[in-house]
Amino acid sequence: MIKDRFMTRLIALVFMIVLFLVSGCGGRNGTIETPASATLEPPTPLIASPTPVPTPTVPPAPAAAVVDGEDVLLSYFEHEVARYRLALDPNQPAEAESEINTKVINYLIDQQLLSQAARAEGFALSEDELQVKIDDLASKQGSAEAFGEWLQANAYDEVEFRMALRLASEAAWMRDKIASSIPEKVEQAHVRQIITQTEGNASAALLELNAGGDFDALAARYSPATGGELGWFPRGYLTYPEIEEAAFSLPVGSYSQVIATEIGFHVIKVIERDSEHLLTTDALISLQTKALNEWLSQARSMASIEIRLP
Numbered sequence: 001m002i003k004d005r006f007m008t009r010l011i012a013l014v015f016m017i018v019l020f021l022v023s024g025c026g027g028r029n030g031t032i033e034t035p036a037s038a039t040l041e042p043p044t045p046l047i048a049s050p051t052p053v054p055t056p057t058v059p060p061a062p063a064a065a066v067v068d069g070e071d072v073l074l075s076y077f078e079h080e081v082a083r084y085r086l087a088l089d090p091n092q093p094a095e096a097e098s099e100i101n102t103k104v105i106n107y108l109i110d111q112q113l114l115s116q117a118a119r120a121e122g123f124a125l126s127e128d129e130l131q132v133k134i135d136d137l138a139s140k141q142g143s144a145e146a147f148g149e150w151l152q153a154n155a156y157d158e159v160e161f162r163m164a165l166r167l168a169s170e171a172a173w174m175r176d177k178i179a180s181s182i183p184e185k186v187e188q189a190h191v192r193q194i195i196t197q198t199e200g201n202a203s204a205a206l207l208e209l210n211a212g213g214d215f216d217a218l219a220a221r222y223s224p225a226t227g228g229e230l231g232w233f234p235r236g237y238l239t240y241p242e243i244e245e246a247a248f249s250l251p252v253g254s255y256s257q258v259i260a261t262e263i264g265f266h267v268i269k270v271i272e273r274d275s276e277h278l279l280t281t282d283a284l285i286s287l288q289t290k291a292l293n294e295w296l297s298q299a300r301s302m303a304s305i306e307i308r309l310p
Contacts, residue, residue, distance in 0.1 A: 061073050061074070061075065062074040062075075062308070063308055064076070064077035064078075064105060064108070064307070064308060064309055065077075065105060065108065065109055065112075065305065065306060065307045065308060065309075066304075066305070066306045066308065067109055067112040067113060067116070067303060067304075067305050068112075068113075068116060068303050068304050068305075069304070070112060070116065072105075072108045072109065072112055074308075075160070076108070076160060076163070076164070077104060077105060077108060077309075079155040079156070079160065080104050080107070080108060081100060081101065081104050082155045083154055083155055084100055084103070084104055085100070086154070101309060105307060105309060109300070109305060109307075110171075110296050111167055111168070111171045112167070113296065113299045113300065113303060114170065114171035114174040114175060114296075115167050115170035115171050115174070117174045117299065118170040118171065118173045118174040118177075119170060121174070121177065123170060123173045123174070125166055125169050125170065130162065130165065130166055130169070133165060133169065134161075134162070134165065175292060178288070178291050178292050178295050179288040179291065179292065181291060182279075182284065182287045182288050182291055184278060184279055184284065185276040185277060185278050185279065186234045186235075186276070186277070186279060186287075187234065187235065187248075187273070187274070187275045187276070187277070188232045188233060188234045188273070188274055188277035188279075189232070189233065189247040189248055189270055189272075189273045190230075190231065190232045190270070190271040190272045190273070190274075191230040191231075191233070191243075191247045191268050191269065191270055191271060192215065192216070192219055192227070192228045192229055192230060192268070192269050192271055193219060193223075193228045193230055193243075193266050193267065193268045193269070194215070194218050194219045194222050194223075194228055194266065194267040194268075195222060195223060195228065195263075195264045195265070195266050196222055196264060196265050197264050197265070198265065199258065199260065199265050201222070201265070202258045202264075202265035202266070202267060203258055205218050205222070205267055206257065206258055206267055209255060209267070215255060215269050216228075219269075230268070232274075232277055232280070232283075233247075233283060234277075234279060234283055234287060235248060236286075236287060236290055237283050237286050237287065240261045240262075240263075242259050242260075242261060243259055243261065243266060243268060246259060246268055247268060247270055248273075250268075250270045251270070252270050252271070252272055252273055253269075253270065253271075254269070254270060255267055255268060255269040255270075256268045256269075
């Protein structure tokens with residue numbers, strides 16, 4: 001009996017504990033509810049972003065000079081120096097490296113200025129026109145192989161040669177434009193001179209002229225080979241501006257006082273003058289060269305030029 005009562009109480013106690021647990025942790029109607037905040041979501045897959053591959057940057061080619069923002073490539077300068085050396089006369093005294101570098105970089109700067117001006121003036125050389133020039137040069141070498149050998153012998157590759165030919169074509173167009181500004185006929189003076197090596201002889205000749213002496217006879221006495229003939233020349237042609245100034249200021253038929261220059265002492269006579277006299281070939285080239293040099297001097301003064309030679 002005691003054992004049965006004990007078991008009955010034990011079962012009742014267990015039942016009460018179960019009932020307490022169910023009523024305290026369960027939901028309504030005895031069902032167990034899981035709080036919304038405790039609901040487990042399926043894991044979100046992680047998608048890795050692709051690692052960006054950096055674009056390789058090609059460093060700019062080094063420049064020997066920069067002319068108004070345009071590079072004169074160092075490699076082009078170095079090859080031009082090599083080509084300059086190839087053209088030197090081996091029988092002449094060797095030029096210093098610094099002298100060669102100065103000549104070449106100045107030439108390339110001038111070329112760049114002329115090229116830029118040509119493009120600004122509207123000159124444009126198409127790729128087809130450039131190729132025609134290259135093909136013509138190749139044909140003059142006899143074959144493509146011979147032309148390739150010529151390029152290699154003169155320190156060119158195909159890319160640099162195309163660039164150099166384009167620059168040369170543009171610069172040549174601008175040089176021709178500058179040269180064409182000189183007309184074929186300009187004011188010129190026809191002059192004869194008495195030239196002596198000493199001031200005393202020139203003064204003696206002037207005294208004789210003032211006394212009524214014949215100019216042509218005196219000129220022939222001191223210069224028997226030429227008779228003192230200077231011929232026709234325009235302004236800006238003579239090396240000595242003192243003679244030129246007298247030639248264009250004296251009345252026709254008159255002669256000057258003694259004029260001293262580096263080569264002697266002169267008395268000149270203006271034989272005639274013409275406002276539109278045809279230039280000789282030599283005088284035309286001289287004036288064209290002077291015009292080009294003046295243009296380049298002005299262009300350099302106005303340009304931004306940075307020389308970067310090592």
